[in-house]
Amino acid sequence: MEYVNLGRSAQVVSRLCLGTLNFGVRTTKSDSFRIMDTALDRGINFLDTANDYGWQVHRGFTEELLGEWFQLGDRRRDRMVLGTKVFNPMSDWPNDRGLSARNIISSCEQSLRRLRTDWIDLYQMHHVDPTATWDEVWQAMEVLTSQGKIRYVGSSNFPAWNLAAAQEAAIRRSYLGIVSEQCSYNLVTRHIEAELLPAANAYGVGVVAWSPLHGGLLSGALRKLSQGTAVKSAQGRAMETLPKVRKAVHEFEGRCGELGIPPADVALHWVLTRPGVTAAAIGPRTLDHLEDATRALHLDLPADLMREISEIFDSH
Template sequence: MHYERLGRTALKVSRLCLGTLNFGVRTTKDDSFALMDEALEQGINFFDTANHYGWQVHRGMTEELVGEWFASGGGRRDKVVLGTKVFCPMSDWPNDQGLSARHIIASCDASLRRLRTDWIDLFQMHGVDPTAGWDEVWQAMETLLHQGKIRYVGSSNFPGWNMVSAQEAANRRNFLGIVSEQCIYNLVDRQVEREVIPAARAYGVGVVAWSPLHGGLLGGALRKLGEGTAVKSAQGRAVVAMSTYREAVERYEEFCLDRGLDPAETALAWVLSRPAVTSAVIGPRTRAHLDGSLRALGSDLSEDTLREVEALFLPPAPTVG
């Protein structure tokens, strides 16, 4: 396993981050435990969750499941760099969401109880709250840091401007501020290359890429749909994007077939090859999915092959008149 510093910190995280979005929802508790055990055994030390994951059953369920796994012993908690998130509504009450100081602190305490741990390594803001000033946000984060409840603060789904304004406010307080930005990044969605990644590189913020397969679209979706074996790629983000990118996906799957490449592993290898990416969030439902991600990490795809893959999804160059 390869490890990288998380942004400008000295914290070392694995290049694959185990995402837990499926745990307890699409994956049973026993299978989720087995995946966490195997990930840790393979050297994946970076786990990501969120306070509202499991909302299909009840908000907080996934954190509870991860906490039960931690409680089963074996030094699990000490080995894991744990990230969770705050922002999304946890109930219908007005103060049970967003980035007010009240909600940040209350949400952290609730996550700690569900996760059965004394500290969160990476406490991530799951979105921008336009009603919360950065002095209020950073005051709350400083309180949690001084109490020993969190170690670092990250952002997720932040536009570049908000990253800059947040970090400048932290700098004025002599606070470390944002050390990572978790954003969607894959062959289909490269919007973060415009402003988010330049901002991250300028401020020493680690980029953690989520949805490297764009909800399964890049994992052989057309073949699976044809075979009737599609699960994730038959719903959500993948289905919405298919109407726009069908021709590109067809070319991509043909490209992989001609060269004996696995589409999912190739797409993940491309994300991991991007110079700004510290880690990529994977969301395996099965051991086979996890094994495929590990193979992508050890991929020996050439620079030429990666450029060819990338070119399949690039729009034609504009005509200069």
């Protein structure tokens, strides 16, 4: 496994980040535990969740599941860099959401209880809250840092100008501020290349790319649809986007066929080789999905081939 610093921090993470959105919902608890154990065995030390994950059962369900897994011992918690998030509603009450100081601190304490841990390595703001000033946000994060409840702060789904505003406010307070930004990035979704990636690079913010396969669209969706084997790639953002990029996806799958490499491996490898990308957040539903993702780490594809793959989607 390859490890890198998370942004300008000294914290070291694996280049694959294990996302937990499916755990306990689309993947059974026992299979989720097996995936996490296998990820540790493969050297993956970066685990990502959010306080509202598992909402299909109840908000906080996924954090509770992770807390159970940590309790199995073998230094599972100590070996993992744990990230969770705050922002999304946790109830119908108006203060149980957003980035108020009240909710940031309260949500952190609730996450710690569900996760059965004393600290969160990466506490991420899930979205921008236009009603919260950055002084209020950073005051709350400073409290949690001083109490030892969080180690670093990250963001997710932030536009470049919000990232810059947040970081400038942190600098004024002599606070470390944001060390990572988690955002959607893949061969189809490229908007972060214009402003966010340059801003993140300028401020020393690591970029963690979520949905590197665009919800399964880049995992051989056309072939799977024709064979009747599509699961995730036959729903959600993959099916919403496919009509717009069908020609490019067809060409991409054909090129991967010529190379003899699964499209998912090529698409994930492309993300991991992009300048400024620290890690890719994967969301395996099965052990096979995890094994496929780790295989992409070991590909050695020439730069001119990666440019050719990029160009397939440049004009979609």
